[in-house]
Amino acid sequence: MSAPRLWVILGDVPQTAMCIPSIDSVVPKDKDTWTGRFKVHIGPISFDMVGTVTLLEKVPDDHRLSLGVEVDDSRTGGLHGAITVSLGAFGTGSLLIVQIDVQFSGRIDALGQPFVEQKAREALEQFAENLGQRAAQAF
Numbered sequence: 097m098s099a100p101r102l103w104v105i106l107g108d109v110p111q112t113a114m115c116i117p118s119i120d121s122v123v124p125k126d127k128d129t130w131t132g133r134f135k136v137h138i139g140p141i142s143f144d145m146v147g148t149v150t151l152l153e154k155v156p157d158d159h160r161l162s163l164g165v166e167v168d169d170s171r172t173g174g175l176h177g178a179i180t181v182s183l184g185a186f187g188t189g190s191l192l193i194v195q196i197d198v199q200f201s202g203r204i205d206a207l208g209q210p211f212v213e214q215k216a217r218e219a220l221e222q223f224a225e226n227l228g229q230r231a232a233q234a235f
Contacts, residue, residue, distance in 0.1 A: 097231050099183040099190045103159045105231050106181055109151060115226035117219055122149075136219075139211040141203060145169045152178065159183035165198065173202015192224060 106112050110122040110130055118136040125131055128151040135144045147167030154161045160182035168174040177198030184191045200212060 097189055097228075097235070099159050099185055101235055102183055102190050102192075102227075102231050103156065105227065105234060106159070106161065106183065107154065107156065109149065109161070109163070111230070112181075112227065113149065115223050115230055117222040117226065136215065138204065138215045139207050141172075141207065143169075143172050143204065145172060145174070147175075169202070171203075173200065173204040173206075175200050175204065192227070194220060194223075 110124065113119050113122045113130070113132060116134070118134040120133045120135060122130050122132045125148070130149045131146060132149060133144075133146050135142065137143075145167050146169075147165060150164040150166075152162040152164050160180065162178055162180045164178055166174070166176055175198045177196070179198075180195040182193045184193065196216070204212065
């Protein structure tokens with residue numbers, strides 16, 4: 097699928113967020129901020145958390161958007177950081193580039209890097225598959 101067509105899906109932050117496998121809901125707070133609830137299992141521990149996503153930058157001409165992510169939970173810890181998603185042409189389709197820079201705290205951080213990295217890889221692969229399916233249904 098071409099980058100401009102896929103951008104229509106990516107540019108809709110709540111719709112894109114629902115492609116992330118652990119997201120249960122996305123509710124708007126204002127035009128550039130959303131609250132999301134997610135459940136995830138990392139190793140032996142299950143987390144049910146609420147966080148905020150803020151649109152930091154949206155550059156339609158470059159097919160790029162950046163999001164700030166804040167999750168704080170006194171029981172389990174949290175994460176803070178940014179996610180940048182961009183699209184480029186790749187043959188007759190598109191290349192999806194996702195850059196994630198987050199820091200973990202609390203019990204999530206205590207689980208250790210290998211567990212968290214493996215879960216992030218799995219979630220990213222599932223996100224790409226879900227996004228592709230959503231885009232195919234939209235066009």
